[in-house]
Amino acid sequence: MVILRNILSPLQQEFNHRCKGDERGAWFVYTLLAVITHFTSSRSANLLRCLQTLFGLSLSQRRFYIFMASSKLPWSRLWATLWSLIPNPATKGRLLLALDDYINPKTGKKIFGCAPFFDHAAKINQSKYPWSQNIVSIGLLKMVKGRWACLPLAFRFYHMKKTIAAKKVRIDGKIPPFQTKFEQAIEILPEIAATFPGTPLLIVTDSWFGNDGLLKPMRKTVGQHSHMLSRLRVNTTLFALPPDHQKHRPGRSRKYGDKMGNATTLASEFHERATTYSINLYGKQRDVLAFDNIMMLKTLKCAVRIVWVYRRSQWVALFTTDLDLTVEQIIEYYGARWKIEAGFKEIKQEIGSSKSQTRNCHAVTNHLNFCMMATTITWIYADHFDKTPQRCYAVNNRSHFAFSDVRKLITQAALNKDFVSFCPGSGKPKQNSFIDALLRMVA
Structure with a gap:
């Protein structure tokens, strides 16, 4: 519980200087915990149900949806605060950053960021151009308790040039300028480099990003201490x-x-x-x-x-x-790049980002920010944990703990009666027999 308090307390303090900061800070912290809690997927309705039932917040549906679609959440400062909380982010003197993009299939029209994007991994019975969001993401590759993990750091929604030209994308009523995936990545890197000044960057990418379209502007923006590792x-x-x-x-x-x-x-x-x-x-x-x-x-x-x-x-x-870099480091670091693909699965399926049906621009962006920040907090919690978490379900040829194992530990810490003293809600958690049964099922 102390570890969870030390991670969430700086995030809650970012709301102190705002109007109704104590209330909104508590909402923010408990919403992150609701995303991490693995009873249901992180749809907005399920998150509200979790806040009211598990954590006892007397929060109306209208106020919660306004909060989730707010354009005033200070995500830039929140992410910078969370980056500074990562213990020992460098690996042998370098900051290993995995860069890749993924698609997030959706159902329904008028969803922000959605378009018929090409899916190179589509199976025979699947559409090669699903209705989906294309997201450019950067994560930190880090060894956590003996296993590699990818901690999401930042993302951007990619919009095709023809979609912007057709005026089908609007942010606050304005048509955004077109940006390539390289330009979006270059926009994120200076923010990360400013949080870790003086630390050399090593960008680990696949062969699509591994060219001069990324290296030249990256070194011009971040500096000559930034390098690339990719496939030839x-x-x-x-x-x-x-x-x-x-x-x-x-x-x-x-x-x-x-x-x-x-x-x-x-x-x-x-x-x-x-x-x-x-x-x-x-x-x-x-x-x-x-x-x-x-x-x-x-x-x-x-x-x-x-x-x-x-x-x-x-x-x-x-x-x-x-x-x-030595031969061993090159092969090991590139092998660790696959963890960003595992991270996409954690965000879309385990956290439940793909099941969200939010449509508004700010609601979609806020929800994905919550999902990615919850994933990063989970790995930070595992890194701070005294002992290596035990794997709950045995799998052939796998001995390391899983992402879901850490989520269960966080759920138990968040539902501890002493946690309310750190972040008091506006009511009492309804610890009835039904919730106790759920806790036993996921333990």
Whole structure:
């Protein structure tokens, strides 16, 4: 309970200087707890029912919906406060940030941010252009009690250029300017870098974001201490490092060395020279066959360290602009990138963001902010916990605790009778036999 109080108290204090700050601060804290509580999905009606039944808030439906659709919630300050509460955010002197986008399918028209976006992961019996929201998200990759986790930090709704041109998107009655996904990511990074000044950034992305469209504006905005780790395309042409310039030779120095070939041809050439490394990958210590070399990329116009990772019948080429990274770190950090995909599942399915039916611009944005902030708070709570949480349900080949296990611990702490003294509501929780039965079911 003390850990939960130390995390939520700074967030509640952000409302002290506002009108009715004590009341709204309590609503905000309890709404976050209602999202984390895993009795039902985080639809607005279910959240209100949880606030009234579990936490005893005498809050009317009208006032709650006005609060959830408010345009005056100080999300910028709240997120900055939460970022500062993350314990030991850096990994070996670097801030590992995972960047990716995902779609959030919806049903119903006139939902903010919705359009027929292309789904590259659609199955045969699914539509390739579902009615959905496209969200660009950045999360912090961090080791939490022996396992990698992705803590959501910020997001932006992506709107297609043709949708904005057709005037189908409005924010406060105004048509927003079009921004590419790269521009949205660049808009978020300076805010994160300002919270962690002097810490080098390592952006871990997939091959779609891993190009000069992100690296050049990122270094121009954040600084030269920002680097990229991504996957190399199989047809990318690689060059050797430029030779040393000879003083008496006319002309400028060469920027690139000799052409070495593309990633595919070099993969077969370097296979015999590969070395076995022991790496913490996907929750286990694994033996990985890999070969690394420093080469030049014309797409990035700089030297990069490239690592070919060989499996039984396939190979993967990874590259990074941070030449100080070792082969083990490159493979482990890129393997940890998959946690942002697991984080999308936690937000959409476990937290229940995909089941929300809010339509108003501010209501949709506030609800997603609540879901992402609740996810981050859950991982911060797990990191502060004295012992490693135990896994409630055994799964083959998995020994680490799950996201739902931490949610259960937070639920028990929030329903503790001493928690009301820290954040008093306007009523008493209705701890009847029905709620006790629910607690036993989810324990």
